[in-house]
Amino acid sequence: xxxxxxxxxxxxxxxxxxxxxxxxxxxxxxxxxxxxxxxxxxxxxxxxxxxxxxxxxxxxxxxxxxxxxxxxxxxxxxxxxxxxxxxxxxxxxxxxxxxxxxxxxxxxxxxxxxxxxxxxxxxxxxxxxxxxxxxxxxxxxxxxxxxxxxxxxxxxxxxxxxxxxxxxxxxxxxxxxxxxxxxxxxxxxxxxxxxxxxxxxxxxxxxxxxxxxxxxxxxxxxxxxxxxxxxxxxxxxxxxxxxxxxxxxxxxxxxxxxxxxxxxxxxxxxxxxxxxxxxxxxxxxxxxxxxxxxxxxxxxxxxxxxxxxxxxxxxxxxxxxxxxxxxxxxxxxxxxxxxxxxxxxx
Amino acid sequence: xxxxxxxxxxxxxxxxxxxxxxxxxxxxxxxxxxxxxxxxxxxxxxxxxxxxxxxxxxxxxxxxxxxxxxxxxxxxxxxxxxxxxxxxxxxxxxxxxxxxxxxxxxxxxxxxxxxxxxxxxxxxxxxxxxxxxxxxxxxxxxxxxxxxxxxxxxxxxxxxxxxxxxxxxxxxxxxxxxxxxxxxxxxxxxxxxxxxxxxxxxxxxxxxxxxxxxxxxxxxxxxxxxxxxxxxxxxxxxxxxxxxxxxxxxxxxxxxxxxxxxxxxxxxxxxxxxxxxxxxxxxxxxxxxxxxxxxxxxxxxxxxxxxxxxxxxxxxxxxxxxxxxxxxxxxxxxxxxxxxx
Numbered sequence: 001x002x003x004x005x006x007x008x009x010x011x012x013x014x015x016x017x018x019x020x021x022x023x024x025x026x027x028x029x030x031x032x033x034x035x036x037x038x039x040x041x042x043x044x045x046x047x048x049x050x051x052x053x054x055x056x057x058x059x060x061x062x063x064x065x066x067x068x069x070x071x072x073x074x075x076x077x078x079x080x081x082x083x084x085x086x087x088x089x090x091x092x093x094x095x096x097x098x099x100x101x102x103x104x105x106x107x108x109x110x111x112x113x114x115x116x117x118x119x120x121x122x123x124x125x126x127x128x129x130x131x132x133x134x135x136x137x138x139x140x141x142x143x144x145x146x147x148x149x150x151x152x153x154x155x156x157x158x159x160x161x162x163x164x165x166x167x168x169x170x171x172x173x174x175x176x177x178x179x180x181x182x183x184x185x186x187x188x189x190x191x192x193x194x195x196x197x198x199x200x201x202x203x204x205x206x207x208x209x210x211x212x213x214x215x216x217x218x219x220x221x222x223x224x225x226x227x228x229x230x231x232x233x234x235x236x237x238x239x240x241x242x243x244x245x246x247x248x249x250x251x252x253x254x255x256x257x258x259x260x261x262x263x264x265x266x267x268x269x270x271x272x273x274x275x276x277x278x279x280x281x282x283x284x285x286x287x288x289x290x291x292x293x294x295x296x297x298x299x300x301x302x303x304x305x306x307x308x309x310x311x312x313x314x315x316x317x318x319x320x321x322x323x324x325x326x327x328x329x330x331x332x333x334x335x336x337x338x339x340x341x342x343x344x345x346x
Numbered sequence: 347x348x349x350x351x352x353x354x355x356x357x358x359x360x361x362x363x364x365x366x367x368x369x370x371x372x373x374x375x376x377x378x379x380x381x382x383x384x385x386x387x388x389x390x391x392x393x394x395x396x397x398x399x400x401x402x403x404x405x406x407x408x409x410x411x412x413x414x415x416x417x418x419x420x421x422x423x424x425x426x427x428x429x430x431x432x433x434x435x436x437x438x439x440x441x442x443x444x445x446x447x448x449x450x451x452x453x454x455x456x457x458x459x460x461x462x463x464x465x466x467x468x469x470x471x472x473x474x475x476x477x478x479x480x481x482x483x484x485x486x487x488x489x490x491x492x493x494x495x496x497x498x499x500x501x502x503x504x505x506x507x508x509x510x511x512x513x514x515x516x517x518x519x520x521x522x523x524x525x526x527x528x529x530x531x532x533x534x535x536x537x538x539x540x541x542x543x544x545x546x547x548x549x550x551x552x553x554x555x556x557x558x559x560x561x562x563x564x565x566x567x568x569x570x571x572x573x574x575x576x577x578x579x580x581x582x583x584x585x586x587x588x589x590x591x592x593x594x595x596x597x598x599x600x601x602x603x604x605x606x607x608x609x610x611x612x613x614x615x616x617x618x619x620x621x622x623x624x625x626x627x628x629x630x631x632x633x634x635x636x637x638x639x640x641x642x643x644x645x646x647x648x649x650x651x652x653x654x655x656x657x658x659x660x661x662x663x664x665x666x667x668x669x670x671x672x673x674x675x676x677x678x679x680x681x682x683x684x685x686x687x
Contacts, residue, residue, distance in 0.1 A: 192591075
C-alpha cells in the first residue's frame with residue numbers, strides 16, 4: 001500500500017490560469033482487447049481524452065480500470081498478442097501514432113513523447129548504467145556521440161536534482177535509492193525534450209516526502225504536457241489541471257480538476273472521493289469503500305458498467321450504456337441521473 | 347575495478363576448495379575396496395608377507411594416513427602424481443597424454459551444446475507456444491533424456507553403418523593419419539596451425555559424432571534454460587521502458603534482452619564443462635576415444651589407485667577452476683553481483 005496523503009490537506013487543485021489551447025496529444029475512441037483464457041477482455045472501451053500544451057491531465061481510477069492499458073496501447077507498447085488495439089486514433093501533433101510503421105513510431109517515442117513508470121527498479125535495465133539508459137534513446141534520435149550522450153545524462157540528472165550526478169551517472173539502478181531512481185527515470189523520460197510526458201503512477205512506490213518532491217519536479221517543467229495516471233486522488237489534486245475518471249475501461253467523468261473534486265457528478269466519482277450522500281443510509285458517515293466489485297471485463301454488462309454498485313440507478317442504466325454528456329462547462333459525465341440533474345438545473 | 351577485486355577474491359576462495367577436494371579424494375582412494383598389492387605383485391607375490399612388507403615400505407604404505415597424505419602433497423607440488431601400476435609410467439605423464447583428447451572432445455561438445463542450445467532456446471522463446479516452440483521443447487526433452495551410451499550406439503548405427511558418412515569408433519584419427527605436431531594436444535587445432543588440412547578434416551569428422559552425443563544432455567538443458575530466461579526477459583518491465591525510448595531493434599536485442607537472458611545460461615554452460623568431463627567416461631568408451639575417461643575406467647578396473655586419484659584430482663581441479671571462472675563471468679555480466687545488492 002502506498003502512503004495516502006490526507007485528502008483535506010491536498011484538495012486544492014492548481015489554478016485554472018492556463019488557457020486550454022489546441023490539443024497536443026489526443027486519444028480518440030480507443031478500444032483495446034486482451035485475449036485471456038477466460039475470454040476476450042475489453043480493457044479499454046471507446047476512451048477519448050486530450051491534453052493541451054503545458055496542461056496536466058490526470059487519469060484516475062482503481063486498478064484494473066484500464067488506465068495503464070490505455071496509455072501503453074496509445075504508445076504501441078502493449079504486447080500483441082495477447083492485446084489488440086481494435087479501434088481509435090492517437091494523435092500527437094495531428095499524427096496518428098497507431099498508423100505509423102514500427103520505425104516511424106520509434107522515431108517519435110522518446111523524442112516527442114515519453115513515459116515514466118511506476119516501479120523504478122524493474123523499469124530500469126539492471127545491467128546497464130543509469131547514464132547509459134538516460135541518453136540511450138536520444139543517442140539514436142540525435143545521433144549523439146558517446147561522450148556527448150554521457151554529458152547529456154549528467155546534465156539531466158542535475159536538472160532533476162540528483163546529487164553528485166557525475167558519480168551517479170556511472171552507477172547501476174540497484175545502487176540508487178527509490179526516490180533517486182524515480183528522479184533518474186524522469187531525467188530519462190525528459191532527455192529527449194518531449195512535448196508530452198506520460199506518467200504511470202510514478203509516485204506510488206515512494207513515501208510521502210519523496211512523492212511531494214517528485215510532484216514539485218514535474219510541475220517545474222511548465223511547457224510540458226503531462227498525462228498523469230494515478231489511483232491516489234491526493235496526489236492528483238495537487239497536480240492536475242483536468243481530471244478524467246476511468247471505470248471498467250471507460251472514461252465516466254472528466255472535467256477541470258476543481259469541478260471534479262468539489263462538484264463531482266458521477267456516483268462513482270463521488271464514491272471515490274468519499275463524499276457521496278447516502279440516500280438509503282443517511283446515518284452512515286463518509287464512505288470508505290464502494291460496495292461490490294467492478295464488472296468483469298470479459299463479460300461487461302450491456303448497460304451502465306457501474307449499475308450494480310450505483311445508488312442512483314434506474315432501469316435506463318440496466319438497458320443502455322450512458323454516453324458522456326456535458327453537465328457543466330467543460331465537464332462531462334456518463335450517467336443518466338447526472339444528465340437529468342444537469343438538465344433540470346441548467 | 348570492482349571486477350578485479352571480485353575475481354581475486356573468488357580465485358583465492360578456490361584454494362581451500364581445492365585442498366578439501368584433495369583430502370576427500372585421497373581418503374576415498376585410500377579406502378578403496380580390494381587388495382591393490384595383490385594386483386600389483388601378482389597372485390604369488392600378493393600372498394607372500396615378505397614381498398608385501400618390502401613393497402609397503404618402498405611406497406610408504408606402512409605409514410599412517412596423514413603421513414602418506416603429506417608425502418603425496420610434497421610430490422604433487424613438484425608435478426609428481428605417483429606411478430601407475432597399469433601403464434608402469436608416471437600418472438602425470440599419462441594424464442598429459444590422455445587429457446588433451448578429452449579436452450578436445452569436451453570443448454567440441456560445449457560448442458555444439460552451447461550454440462545449438464542458445465539458438466534453439468531463443469527461437470522457442472520468440473515463438474512462444476507456436477510450433478517452433480513445441481519442436482524445440484521436444485528436442486530438448488529427448489536430447490537431455492536419452493542416455494549417452496544409447497545415443498552413441500544409435501548414432502554409429504545410423505551415420506557410420508547405414509549411411510557411411512561419418513567414421514566408426516576408431517578413436518581420434520582414421521587409419522593412415524599421423525597425429526599432427528604436438529602443440530596443444532588438440533588434434534584439430536594443432537593440424538590447423540601447422541597447415542595440415544587433411545589431418546584437420548579427418549580429426550573433425552572423428553570428433554563430430556562423439557561431440558554431439560556427449561553434448562546432447564547439455565544441449566537440452568541449455569535450450570530449456572535459455573528459453574525460460576528469455577521468456578522472462580521478454581516480459582520484463584524494463585523492456586517496455588527501453589521500447590518507450592524508441593531504441594532500435596538491434597539495441598533492444600544486444601543490450602536489453604541478451605545480457606539479461608544469458609546470465610543464467612552462462613552459469614549452466616560453466617557447470618556443463620565439469621559435467622562433460624564426467625560424461626566423457628561413457629562417450630569415450632563407446633567411441634574408443636583415447637581420453638581420460640577411458641584411462642579412468644581402465645585404472646578403476648585394475649585398482650590402479652594412484653591413477654584413480656590422479657584423475658579424480660585433475661577433474662576436480664578443472665571443476666573448481668571453471669566454477670570460479672563462471673562466477674567471475676557472472677559478475678562481469680551482472681553488476682548486482684559485482685557491486686553487491
